[in-house]
Amino acid sequence: MAWNVFKLCTGLKVVGSVMILVVLSVVGVSYYAVVVANYVPQVWKGALATATALLVLILFHFLLAMLLWSYFAVVFTDPGGVPQGWKPSSCEDDLEAQSLPLDPTPATTTVPVSLSTMAQSANVRYCRKCCQFKPPRCHHCSVCGRCILKMDHHCIWVVTCVGARNYKFFLLFLLYTFLETTLVTVALLPQFVAIFSNIDEDSSFPSVLATTILAFVLNLAFALSVLGFLIMHMSLVADNTTTIEAYEKKASTRWRFDLGWKRNFEQVFGMRRIYWFLPLYTEDDLRRMTVLQGLDYPLRSDNDSQEF
Incomplete structure (x- = not known):
């Protein structure tokens, strides 16, 4: 019996x-270093030190x-999920135009003959592992063991897939992580320099140092790495593309889901600007925007006037 290496993917859940x-x-x-060890003690020094400490503490807690x-x-x-x-x-619809390259012929051992014949004749995408049809932009995740709607990638940092219904939250997590780690790096820079400049005169406790x-060091490393991911994902949002689709689509033609950067952005972050920076959607967006359900996506028309 052949050994299925993809079973090892389930170990990523533990990771x-x-x-x-x-x-x-x-x-x-970070909280101990910024709040407890460095900036709370400066609140009582008065004058500029107090104002600076309060500003850092307010921004730190808000971003956190x-x-x-x-x-x-x-x-x-x-x-x-599907x-x-x-x-x-409709089996006569050209679903190939709303999806990535089709899966190979469905397995005949697990798929009923009627469904297999239907999938082949209508060019419908079918998942042989889940034994079910796949909506446009849907992919199977070997770690989660199911098909994920508008799957971007499986992220071990959040112990789940990033897909149609939590992609906005993931992007906001990247944004606030970058802002928070940048703030911590800048806030601790004077203390970091002082530690190595006056190492013999520093009277701080070894634990504080x-x-x-x-x-x-940790926040500097995270800030630089997260910045790269944030830039990459924002470029994907601008083109209405997922990480998986970026590697599979043809670069010679314009992506058929690309409705223009503004509409592409709204498909992820919603229509209400006041909610763009909050990890939630309005009830109106959830009701009106079918893309948030992950099953139906508007396509670019020839004159780029496609509406939601």
């Missing part, structure tokens, strides 16, 4: 659980709250 602890540990170290809100919104929001018994609206150095 992902550890990653949550890593994220919370970095947050804890938004970071954690966005993070747990990704973790606890289902990215979207509804039980879902089928294309070690935590300050560790927090500075």
Whole structure:
């Protein structure tokens, strides 16, 4: 019997659980270094030191709250799975025009003859592992063991897939992580420089010095790495493309889901600007925007006037 190497992917679920602890540990170290060890003591010094400390503390707690809100919104929001018994609206529809290259011929051992024949004759995408039809932009995740709507990637940092219903929350998590880690890096830079400039005169406790150095290095590394991911994903949003689709689509033709950067942006972040930077959607957006359900997507027309 052939050994299925993809079964090893289930081990990533355990790794992902550890990653949550890593994220919370970095947050804890940063909180101690910025709040407890360095800036709360400066509140009582008066004058400019007090004003600076208060500003740093307010910004730090605000960004931390938004970071954690966005993070747990990704973790606890289902990215979207194919509804039980879902089928294309019409077997005569050209669904190939709304999807990536079709899967190979469905397995005849697990698929009823009628469904297999229907999939082949109508060019419908079919998942041989889940034994069900796949909506446009849907892909099977070997880690989650199911098809994910508008799957972008499986992220071990959030222990789940990033898909149609939590992609916005993931992007906000990247944004607030970058802002928070940048703030911590800038806030601890003077202390970091002072530690190595006046190492013989520094009277701080060794634990404070070690935590300050560790927090500075960790946050600098995270800020630089997250910035790259944030830029990449924002470019994908501008083209209405997922990470998977970016590698599979043809670069010679314009992506048929590309409705223009503004509409592409609204398909992810919603129609109400006041909610763009919050990890939630309005009831109106959830009702009107079918793309948030992950089953139906508007296509670009020849004159680029496609409406939601």
